[in-house]
Amino acid sequence: MPATRVPASIFLTGLAVLTLAGCAAPAGSADPSASVDPAAEAPATALEPATITLYTSEPQEKADALVAAFNEIHPEVTVEIFRAGTGDLTARIAAEQESGDIGADVLLAADAGTFENYAADDLLLEYTPADADKLDPALVDPEGFYTGTRIIPTVIAYNTSLITEPPTSWADLTDAAYADKIVMPNPDVSGAAAYNAAVWLDEPALGEEWLTKLAANKPVIADSNGPVSQAVATGTQPVGIVVDYLVRELAAQGSPIAVAYPEEGVPFVSQPAGIFADTESPEAAQAFVDFLISAEGQTLAVEQSYLPVRSDVGTPEGAPALDDLTILAPDLETIRSTQDAAVETFRDLFLK
Structure with a gap:
């Protein structure tokens, strides 16, 4: 089936409805009537202390900032980062799959197709994160194995x-x-x-x-x-x-x-996040994925120059209106x- 030329206002319907008028605005400058104040959200329930490993293609500085922001909410969870290009990550995961021991709890990288392959190999935990209903359905795996976190x-x-x-x-x-x-x-x-x-x-x-x-x-x-x-x-x-x-x-x-x-x-690509099925700390891994698409996590994404996957956190300064693409x-x-x-x-x- 050939690629379809789809205006973003159609393809990303849920995002477009609320954000098109402000897509060229500075970070955090969404319409106040539509915005979410991250500080006003209910405090997170503390988890059992745990350590999880994140495999990601994010630049190290941005990955470090993600973990630091997550730890402001969940200081009881230690996140160890393994950062590499997506090709190197997928090669590493393939080798670990052969040995029967995936070294990561969470993967944040690549594209939906890569995650579809992992889901088909039964490598991923079925989990639909909190706030997934605030995202465009096109960015959320309907079977719950991964969720888009940025529009790139x-x-x-x-x-x-x-x-x-x-x-x-x-x-x-x-x-x-x-x-x-x-x-x-x-x-x-x-x-x-x-x-x-x-x-x-x-x-x-x-x-x-x-x-x-x-x-x-x-x-x-x-x-x-x-x-x-x-x-x-x-x-x-x-x-x-x-x-x-x-x-x-x-x-x-x-x-x-x-x-x-x-x-x-x-x-x-939507840089999905997913949890490996053999994680020994599923609650901590789920909390980290929840954070990525939360108002706090998406506000940070905008500050890091990404187009967000939810409509209530503004957009980066200089970003185009989605309906112009x-x-x-x-x-x-x-x-x-x-x-x-x-x-x-x-x-x-x-x-x-």
């Missing part, structure tokens, strides 16, 4: 000191003018990049023909989105394919970098079944 589109970034007329479409990037000027992440490392490869190949307006033409421009392949954004910000490569929040962060810090949302549509929303089962082949196609075109 992949876009075109460009250095404003070097590019005067930025590309406005994925097709623009195949122009010979961009030869040797593009940088993009490696799908062997980045879960978002692996997902994107499958989405692009499934999209009729793009497909393998577009990917082949893009490869002819010889993009630099960086390990992950972080190095991509840095390369664009420093001008090492003037154009990049990268997740949007990194561009906002660097622009806010004064870097000459801006974002273009391609007219064909943007793929996005076209979302590439392919059939999830199609992406699951084709992602490995899509990554192999990417390797053949870009890495050999």
Whole structure:
């Protein structure tokens, strides 16, 4: 089934109803009548002391901030962080699956397709977190094995000191003018990049023909989105394919970098969270997942430049209105079944 061009106001209905009017507002600036004051919520019930391990692709500083904020609510829970790129995380989990001992209690990374695979292998605990009803249903697994925690589109970034007329479409990037000027992440490392490869190949307006033409421009392949954004910000490569929040962060810090949302549509991942079925501390793990989509957790997500998954916490400064975007929303089962082949196609075109 080909990817569908769906306006975000349709695809993310629950979010759009309350947030569209304020999507370009600064963090925490949602309509007060619709907002939730995290401090006004009932205090959490203390849990039995426990230690859980979080596997995540979040940058270390952001993961540390997540845990610190969670510990303000649940100081009795120790969260140990193992941080790596999504490709490294999935490889580690595969090795642990073979040995019969998954080392993590909670996974926060990647895309829904990855979690669907883990659920199919009976690796995940069935759990629908508190406040899941405040999220768009498209971001919550109906069987309860995982929940989206951020909306992370992949876009075109460009250095404003070097590019005067930025590309406005994925097709623009195949122009010979961009030869040797593009940088993009490696799908062997980045879960978002692996997902994107499958989405692009499934999209009729793009497909393998577009990917082949893009490869002819010889993009630099960086390990992950972080190095991509840095390369664009420093001008090492003037154009990049990268997740949007990194561009906002660097622009806010004064870097000459801006974002273009391609007219064909943007793929996005929701960085789900799920709990491994063999966790020895299910209540602590559940409390951590609850926190991620709570008003407190989502307010922190906005402060960290992410588009939130709930509508009552504002949006990052400089973020676009969701109804101004076209979302590439392919059939999830199609992406699951084709992602490995899509990554192999990417390797053949870009890495050999």
